[in-house]
Amino acid sequence: MSQTLDIAVIGATGTVGETLVQLLEERDFPVGNLHLLASGESAGSSLPFKGRNLRVRDVADFDFSQVRLAFFAAGEAVTRSFAARATSAGCSLIDLSGALDPVKAPGLVPEANPQLLDTLSAPYQLSSPSASSVALACVLAPLKDLLKPKRISVMASLAVSCRGREGVTELARQTAELLNARPLEPRFFDRQIAFNVLAQAGAPDAEGHASLERRLASEIKQLLGEPDLRVSATCALAPVFFGDSLAVSVVAEQPVDVAKVRERLGIAPSVEFVEEEGDYPTAVGDAVGQDSVYVGRVRGGLDDPCELNLWIASDNARKGAALNAVQSAELLIKHYLSKILT
Template sequence: MDRSVNLAIVGATGLVGEAIVKLLADRKFPVGELFVLASENGAGAKVAFGGKNLTVGLAESFDFTQVEVAIFAAGAAVSQALAEKAADSGAVVVDLSPAYRYEPDVPLLVSGVNDELLAGARERNLVACADAATVQLTRSLIPLLELGPIADVTVTQLQAASATGKAGVDQLAQQSVRLLNGLAPSEAAQAQIAFNVLPVSGQLQENGYTSEELKLMLETRRILGERVGAVTATVVRVPAFYGHAQSVTVRSIQGVSAGQALALWESQEGLEAGDSEDAQTLSPVASAEGEPCMRISRVREDMEASGYLSYFTVADNVRWGAALNAVEVVEKLIKDYL
């Protein structure tokens, strides 16, 4: 990018917002002026960027005509209240919430998967980013599609507490401290996530799936279209602060070997494939210490040679699945379409 861009981040004091600010600095994003915004609870706080401490402004009263791009990382309610106002002001809104993911005239983006949809960003000045779990699944599937369509996908996701933001991280931390001190996990009527596994994540629906499972299934089908057949998901919550893990089994119509899959994944930027003698290096906790990426391991063909391939992926849902995906979408938007 040869020019600087005025940019606003709505939700700059949240987990994803903080990660976006750090990535902009790490990647030397050509920011002209950065406006960090939040609700009344976060307004007035300080955010470090570019050697300065920026004061967090109130999102509700911000004049979006000052920016070319506005990244919304504050949840669906805030996006529903302010995103179209920002878009009407001329800014292209890149929204990380589920508010617009299912609207047919709003592109649903995963960086490196369907970047061409950014050509329609100006139709409503709105672009939706897929959920971090969808980013993780589709980024592992898209290289395999080079060999042909996939008949079906089955994924079990081990979902970290940070999927629900700072509230989820705080809940896990507080419950852990209480249990380690011999107390009940919570004074409130909350499910115990510390030292536990919850088989239901999100709201249970009439068809037996949860809202988290349907989100992963529907977003994946919308992004990959007819190239992928049935997608079945199970999402369980685990007592990890950061990092989703996905156990995936696919059946390719043309067939794909473990060797072919590894070669395809290794050719992709942001993916690291293959097993390691040190199992710790395959964990999302370890990956958070370095450059954000997705790690793919445990690649194996089924023993009956019936065409199934299974593998395991881990990624930091905040830094990689959400923040980096959004920043890369903005970079490509500015480079090619603004």
């Protein structure tokens, strides 16, 4: 593409933000001027991009009229503080935090619901769903008409990077303490995460559900276009730096033809189907650093012929967050932004 687009990345110094900048270069995204932004304490650092070191500036001082598209890869508070300023300046945005109204900024996974763009107008507001939702949508969207799902149950074992760089640092610190036989005092997490599994990823609400669990359930209904779908979600934290693992059970309208499911997964875009008998994908061994969602252990139910069970592994920072946002931007440019490219 010969035309270019001036872009801002908010949260550029974070785990997802850095990956996003790398992907813009790897995929030869049509970037004109790239503005790297972060909160005050991170401003002044620099990141490499196409042979140059770009300085990171304070988002509070940025004029969004300088860019046509902004990726919000910081936390919810940052998105709430600056998203309205961006759209008021005529800047389209893709938010990765889940902070925006899902009606005004609906979730997009290009492999699942690209038709969503037909309902939007400029300046465009999109959400890149949670990493678990992206992985789940990539696998279930090509199976939707085959299964006609009635209920989905998800057990998501999340990497600590879902909590940002602080989560990665804390797991590394705790692991070092334990391996050196030193007493452990949890800091970032409320208890030991090293060599352990924490049964909740975030504080529960009055009904016992974490916000990420509610977000996953809401997003998968929207991404599949099934508002009445029943979804059960449990999110736990695993002692893994990067890469989420999901155990998924789907109850279909009719008995599941597992052979057809396997056939469909074998040709699904962005899905790597591990079908060799006895083999299965893992986050660390297969998915981390990759652009595909890995799926295996595809099997019917033990007692219910209408049940399908499968296992999903995906890089949460790359495929689940940064790459989905970049692919969404590519789709947005292809269909809607060509008339305003410089």
